[in-house]
Amino acid sequence: MKRKALKRGFNPIINQKNYRNELFNSFNHNNFNSDSIHPEDQITEENQKGFNNKIEKNEISLKENEDNGIQPMDNQVKFYFYKDEEVFQDFTIKSQKYFSNNIVLRDPLTGLLNRVLFEEETKRLxxxxxxxxxxxxxxxxxxxxxxxxxxxDYGxxxxxxxAAILRDSCRKEDIIARWGGDEFIILLPKTPQETAQAVVNRISENCQKRKTETIPITISLGIGTKNLPSDQIKEALKQAENxxxxxxxxxxxxxxxxxxxxLKLKYWEVKKLFQKEGNTENLLYHHQLGERLLLDQQAINELLLLAALHDVGKITIPLHLLLKKEPLTLSEKLTLKRIPEISHRILQYFPNTFSIADAALSYCEWWDGSGYPRGLAKENIPMISRISSVVNSYDLMIQPRPYKNPLAPKEALTEIHNQSGKQFDPEVVKSFLKIIEEKVG
Structure with a gap:
């Protein structure tokens, strides 16, 4: 039996197209409770006329769901979905104050079509x-x-x-949508695969032209094409995904x-603000101290890598805060204390730095357990973290910084010695002082 025009399935007081099951599934994906469908709200041929009159009077009531305790409330919209050829049911969701096409049909972040409408447009075309x-x-x-x-927010x-790059790279008649969290999809009618490849190339070129603060925009793109009427559009979609x-x-x-x-280029720009940070002598001390403490070659390599990248998280900190000469506020101190955590996330992301990610996170831990962010103590702190913290602390004290004057080497060594057993591993301090003593002669 054909459906009557009256049973289009969408509340007529909302002037929208009925997307039936696709829209219903979309709501389910967003954790709306399908249990809120009430059997008493079923619409059949017998009560269709009364139902229509109720709609015209704009008096559709919202019932409480006994299972989940949802109360009737303002700013709710009722949708109707076909259960079979004769019966359809209602599904109530909370909406924004002013319901519009964009709420249902467009991705609120990018303004592109959402997945539901893209699938509907795919069927139409x-x-x-x-x-x-x-x-x-x-x-x-x-x-x-x-x-x-x-x-x-930055993400x-x-x-x-x-989304802007995709719009700039496509024709007006092309259908662009946000398919998922970080996935986008484009439907190109009357477009052979060769032309689609030209669009892909244009997208890649526009990505390279787009200037970003740190991380470049790159998109992995795949193409699928339906050439014959007998082909299935879903196979072209699967081809594009694969x-x-x-x-x-x-x-x-x-x-x-x-x-x-x-990221390294950005980090080097930050390091240039501090004279001689990461200099050759600093790396030499790391290497000598690693050998004196009997580290194997792999551990020494990791130590040198840590010396160069332990505070790469500085790239996310505002420059005015890194260069501030006045005393830091509590909020600013907390911001700087995030550097080890951010460094850890960055280093963990790349295979060639993954091995030092935990050491970077532990870089500000103290031997007596009073450091941060995890409050580790003694041998629980990675050895390369304990070594690097001594060498870099010495280097930090003797080099000028925008916010302080340098100490004389002897004053810095005295401070290192005083922090032995507190901030620093006593054995590491002992070995480091011997290296400096041998160098001075």
Whole structure:
């Protein structure tokens, strides 16, 4: 039996197109409770007329759900979904104060279409006269790193920039949507695979042109094409997804190398603000102290890497705070105390620095357990952290900084000695003082 026009399934007081099961599934994905569907709200042929009159009077009531205790409230909208050919049920959700097309049909962050509408548009355009139809699926690289070190607000701006690049790279008739958290999808009607590849190339070029503060925008892109009426559009979608993941796999190391290079360049810019930080003599002390304490070659290599990158998290700290000459406020001190944690997240992300991530996190721990962020003590602190903290503390004291005057080497050594057993490992301090003594002669 065909449905009557009256039973289109969407509340007529909301002037929207009925997306039926797709929209219902979308709500389920957003943790709306399907138990709120009430059997007494079923609409059949017998009570259809009364139901229609109730709608026209704009008096649809909202019932309390006995299972979850949801109370009737303002700013709620009722949707109707077909259960079968004869019956459809209502599903009530809390909405924003002013319900509009954008709430349901567009991604609120990027302004692109959402997945529900994209799938509806795909069905609409999946016709023979639109062939060939190509699909481009893209996955944004490095979003987790961005969120981890800069925060989700920065990550949101990152995604907005991606959306702008996609708009600039496509035609007006192309359908662009946010498919998931860091995934985007483009439907290109009347587009062969060769033309879709040109669009992919244009997206990549526009990504390279887009200037970012630290982390470059890169997107792994895959293509799928429906050429014949007998082909299934979902197969083209699957092809695009597989191609995207294939590209992401083979480009993974290249992408990570590019991200790491970008972070290092930013880090070096910060280090230039401090005279001779990370100088050759500093690395020499690290190497000599590692050998004196009988570290193997792998541990010495990790020690030198830690010496160079232990505070890479500084790249996320405002420069005015790093250079501030006045006493720091409590809030500013807490901000600086986040450096080991941010350094840990950055170093953990890359395979070539993963081994020193825990040592960077432990860099500000004290031998007596009064350090941060975990309050580790004595041997629980990684050895390379204990070594590097002594050498870098000495270097920090004898080198000029924008916010302090340097100490004489003897004064710095006295301070290192005084902190033995408190901030520093006594054995490490003892070995370091011997190295300095031998050097002076």
């Amino acid at each position: 999946d016709t023979e006269r639109q062939l060939p139809i190509s699909i481009i699926m893209g996955d944004v690289n490095g979003l987790k790193l961005v969120n981890d070190i800069y925060g989700h 949101d701006r990152f995604l907005v920039d991606v 191609d995207m993941y294939h590209k992401k796999t083979i480009e993974n190391q290249l992408i990570r190398d590019r991200l790491f290079t970008s």
